[in-house]
Amino acid sequence: MSGRALTPSQTVGPFFHIMLREPMNALATPQTAGTRIRIEGVVYDGDRAVVPDAMVEIWQANAAGRYRHPADLRPAPLDPAFVGFGRCGTDERGFYSFDTIKPGPVPFDAQRVQAPHISMLVFARGLLDHLRTRAYFDDERANADDPVLHLVPQQRRPTLLAEHRTDAGRVVYRFDIVLQGDRETVFFDL
Amino acid sequence: MDGPGRDPSTFPPYLYEAYRATVRRSPKQPLIPLPQTLSEITGPGPAISAALHQTVQGAVGAEDTDLTTNMGTGTEAMGERIIVTGRVLDEHGAPLVGTLVEIWQTNAAGRYRHRVDQHHAPLDPNFLGYGRCLTDTNGVYRFVTIRPGAYPWQNHPNAWRPAHIHFSLFGPSWVSRLVTQMYFPGDPLQPLDPIFNSVPTGAAQARLVAQYAHDVTQEGYALGFRFDIVLRGPRATPFEPFEAAQRATR
Numbered sequence: 001m002s003g004r005a006l007t008p009s010q011t012v013g014p015f016f017h018i019m020l021r022e023p024m025n026a027l028a029t030p031q032t033a034g035t036r037i038r039i040e041g042v043v044y045d046g047d048r049a050v051v052p053d054a055m056v057e058i059w060q061a062n063a064a065g066r067y068r069h070p071a072d073l074r075p076a077p078l079d080p081a082f083v084g085f086g087r088c089g090t091d092e093r094g095f096y097s098f099d100t101i102k103p104g105p106v107p108f109d110a111q112r113v114q115a116p117h118i119s120m121l122v123f124a125r126g127l128l129d130h131l132r133t134r135a136y137f138d139d140e141r142a143n144a145d146d147p148v149l150h151l152v153p154q155q156r157r158p159t160l161l162a163e164h165r166t167d168a169g170r171v172v173y174r175f176d177i178v179l180q181g182d183r184e185t186v187f188f189d190l
Numbered sequence: 191m192d193g194p195g196r197d198p199s200t201f202p203p204y205l206y207e208a209y210r211a212t213v214r215r216s217p218k219q220p221l222i223p224l225p226q227t228l229s230e231i232t233g234p235g236p237a238i239s240a241a242l243h244q245t246v247q248g249a250v251g252a253e254d255t256d257l258t259t260n261m262g263t264g265t266e267a268m269g270e271r272i273i274v275t276g277r278v279l280d281e282h283g284a285p286l287v288g289t290l291v292e293i294w295q296t297n298a299a300g301r302y303r304h305r306v307d308q309h310h311a312p313l314d315p316n317f318l319g320y321g322r323c324l325t326d327t328n329g330v331y332r333f334v335t336i337r338p339g340a341y342p343w344q345n346h347p348n349a350w351r352p353a354h355i356h357f358s359l360f361g362p363s364w365v366s367r368l369v370t371q372m373y374f375p376g377d378p379l380q381p382l383d384p385i386f387n388s389v390p391t392g393a394a395q396a397r398l399v400a401q402y403a404h405d406v407t408q409e410g411y412a413l414g415f416r417f418d419i420v421l422r423g424p425r426a427t428p429f430e431p432f433e434a435a436q437r438a439t440r
Contacts, residue, residue, distance in 0.1 A: 004420040015302040
């Protein structure tokens with residue numbers, strides 16, 4: 001086994017919809033455990049113009065805080081009705097949405113816990129590599145102790161908080177993604 | 191737990207002015223270094239592969255490695271038939287087994303089957319331009335397709351994209367996710383292409399160019415190209431059960 005140089009990234013381009021064979025933004029079925037939420041928002045560029053050709057991917061734990069992945073060896077239960085992956089292309093208004101459940105908290109290290117969050121990737125024409133961010137929940141008290149939020153300068157943290165509202169009895173979190181400029185979303189180097 | 195982040199000698203910068211769309215879409219604030227927590231060392235790859243495998247067992251997914259016929263019209267796509275194969279490895283050279291590889295591309299005339307593509311070139315009614323497969327026990331994927339065409343775009347005067355195939359891979363973790371493009375050897379458009387040139391070094395650019403492989407070429411049928419892909423692996427070891435997490439999940 002010798003070390004190998006990584007393959008560079010390239011933009012997803014404007015034609016990735018060819019790859020989106022079927023809608024993948026409904027993560028929760030009637031059998032899925034947990035609080036139903038919708039997470040939705042608009043992707044904006046540096047001119048505050050909507051980005052109608054972005055692709056957003058999400059990855060999250062289930063309601064018990066367990067990831068469906070072999071590296072998550074904890075005893076918290078898997079939910080047979082939940083995977084935790086979603087993918088959505090933005091529409092002509094730059095809008096994306098996912099119907100999912102609120103994830104449980106997951107560990108940061110042996111002592112500390114992370115507040116519930118959804119990992120997000122943004123792909124688009126003009127992005128030579130995807131951008132990595134996280135959506136936290138603005139009504140979640142655990143945010144105050146979240147070790148990752150504490151890595152972010154305080155004045156920029158609000159860009160990572162999805163805003164709660166209730167819409168016709170449904171819990172909706174608004175999470176706009178600003179690629180550049182005023183209130184630019186925090187993106188991570190991973 | 192701290193990874194090195196994106197390697198600037200391999201990955202393109204977000205702002206690359208020659209590629210105009212980056213000017214308004216690249217972040218201006220510094221990226222915040224993110225430790226690799228359980229959220230990053232896990233990822234959807236294994237679960238997606240497992241779900242796809244159920245399809246591949248049946249009749250539907252099995253045909254998706256042959257882009258010359260997977261439009262399902264019963265007639266073959268037009269163009270120069272090629273075989274594209276390679277290994278998907280981690281940075282230690284270990285094969286990534288059962289990982290999903292998705293590709294999409296133009297037809298032989300340089301036209302995508304996509305409403306946004308208004309290039310004045312014919313659509314091929316027998317070409318979909320999408321394929322997917324799982325790597326085998328040696329990390330090998332293999333597609334039969336047709337050689338894609340070059341096409342003009344609006345980035346600068348007389349701009350043409352070199353022929354390329356888009357690749358999307360999940361790999362084992364959120365860290366390994368990769369979307370990239372494979373190019374063909376000897377294409378004179380590559381040095382003129384800002385997207386290709388955005389890759390910061392010649393050595394890294396060369397890793398996006400497939401090699402002609404005569405041992406892959408099938409007599410009387412198709413030319414062969416080899417394109418290996420190396421994905422980042424997670425740095426951290428798997429999370430063992432421990433008290434804090436158990437408390438958190440109760």
